[in-house]
Amino acid sequence: MPETLHPDFQPMFDVVREVNSGETEFQQAVYEVMLSIAPLARTRPEYAQWGILKRICEPERQIIFRVPWVTDDGKIEINRGYRVEFNSALGVYKGGLRFHPSVNLSIIKFLGFEQTFKNSLTGMPIGGGKGGANFDPKGRSDAEIMRFCQSFMTELYRHIGEYTDVPAGDIGVGGREIGYLFGQYKRITNRWEAGVLTGKGLTWGGSQVRTEATGYGTVYFAQDMLETRGEGLDGKRVVVSGSGNVAIYAVKKATQLGATVVAVSDSDGYVVDESGIDYRHLKDVKEKRRERLTAYADERGSARHVTGGSIWDVPCDIALPCATQNELNATHAKTLLSNGVQLVAEGANMPCTPDAIELFTEAGILYAPGKASNAGGVATSALEMQQNASRDSWSFEQTDAELRGIMRGIHDTCVETAETYGSPGNYVVGANLAGYIKVADAMVAQGVI
Structure with a gap:
């Protein structure tokens, strides 16, 4: 990464790089945001100080766990599961689960960090989180995937909930996997808590347009x-x-x-x-x-x-x-x-x-x-949560119209913020600054937590 950070931010990034040694994806995500928020060092110096930035760069909670499961031929396999609950300043942790061989802590942390600002941009009351496992569903039978999902949820269930952390799907986690995960959560907790996962089937609490x-x-x-x-x-x-x-x-x-x-x-x-x-x-x-x-x-x-x-x-x-x-x-x-x-x-x-x-x-x-x-996915997940909370179900047309409005709002916010801070037409600066400022505002209001 080129050393072109604002002088106020370079020492901070050096600390992030040292503390998160070897986590290249996470470092890359932090570096990009630090590049974009340089105007704050001049216009809003209180939000460019280490007290805010250090907390934003440090996840509130990092959970790593073992996922044992049995193949169709009786072999015991072990994978590693993750859930990084990054920032809850704006609401419950919200972000997908990724099942892919490449999954490691660096990737989950970068995704959770990005998710915090993405969720902020939607205007919905949701914080940022991400999770997953280094499990490859490709080539596995439905029965093997079910057993893996059940084992994964047997640990994850204690860390999530409608008012705590609401996972969704990501790479390798579609409707089939969400179904297995939700079924195991319901089985363990003895609760029909529709709001605990999004991306559910339309007949059991899902939302129109979430797939699209x-x-x-x-x-x-x-x-x-x-x-x-x-x-x-x-x-x-x-x-x-x-x-x-x-x-x-x-x-x-x-x-x-x-x-x-x-x-x-x-x-x-x-x-x-x-x-x-x-x-x-x-x-x-x-x-x-x-x-x-x-x-x-x-x-x-x-x-x-x-x-x-x-x-x-x-x-x-x-x-x-x-x-x-x-x-x-x-x-x-x-x-x-x-x-x-x-x-x-x-x-x-x-x-x-x-x-x-x-x-x-x-x-x-x-x-x-x-x-x-790409904030449309989590925005519609939040709309699914809204429908679950009101025991309601919207039409495809209504939900699509809501999505269209949210995406236009994000676009306009990026454009206006970039212009305000002297970078007209720069969507990177607009997105990072708009997302960062909203999260920082909430963190300041809630004290040093």
Whole structure:
């Protein structure tokens, strides 16, 4: 990371780096926020002091636990589970669970740190948290996944609750896993506490649009960004990385708004479909059949599968990285810029490396950080909590309208905050400052806790 922090913040970051040695993802997330909040050293020095910043960079609680489970052939496996309850200044801890082999404490802490500001931007009364395990559901039977989820919840249940910490899904945790987790929580506690998890099925406390929310929200945010330049999505050529839940519904909404999505990816490569990715076929292959993208290409004559290289080699007007952290680096950014990209909006959490972000900013293209552009998922989770609390169920149209309004509000807040602090058009500065100030206000009001 370049040493370009404000002089007031460099010593603070050095301490964070020392205390959290080896946690590169977490350090990266903190560094980005410290870069953006430099104006506070001049305009609101009380919020740029170590007393606030140190507490914001230190999780309120970090929980690590063993998850033992039994495979179908009787073998005992052990995984490591995590829940980092990062900041509750604005409300209950809120954030997803990720099941993936790459999961470690650094990744969970970076996700929880980002989630704190993302949740702040939504305007909903929710704090930040994140969790998960280094368990890989890929290739596992439903019975094995059920046993893992039940073991995971047997420890986690004592740390969560409707008024304490409300997990949701993330990579590797979809409706199936949420169902197993909720069932075990209900079994252990003997309570029907619908508000303890979000992302539930529609027949047992879930919300319309929650499945679509992160992908839809990312595209809504991109649409608002284009409108600042008098443009829209109609006729735009779009590339979406990933092919999971976020990517599928980003493809769907972008297509509905007139764009042509020409490529999606998975860990085996990427598919290019010049006629436009068929989101119905994509959903069938990836969600229902749980197959690789090679199946999409084999079954659709207009598509070709590419192994090796990068999806960012495909020319596009709009890039939506929706896969995982640090997937788009400086080399990819240079390729995108040379191919004429106009807008990058993050559907995943921190998918662009710092040097890639720097290139996008210097080029003057529209760039949105994930804490703003992918906030639709957690916003709709909060709407699910609201419905659970009132024993209510909203229509798809009502919930989608609420989501659309929240995303527009986040966009406008980012724009206005960036202008106020002397960085017009910089969504990174706008998102980080707006999120940080709201959390800091609440922390100051509540005393030294």
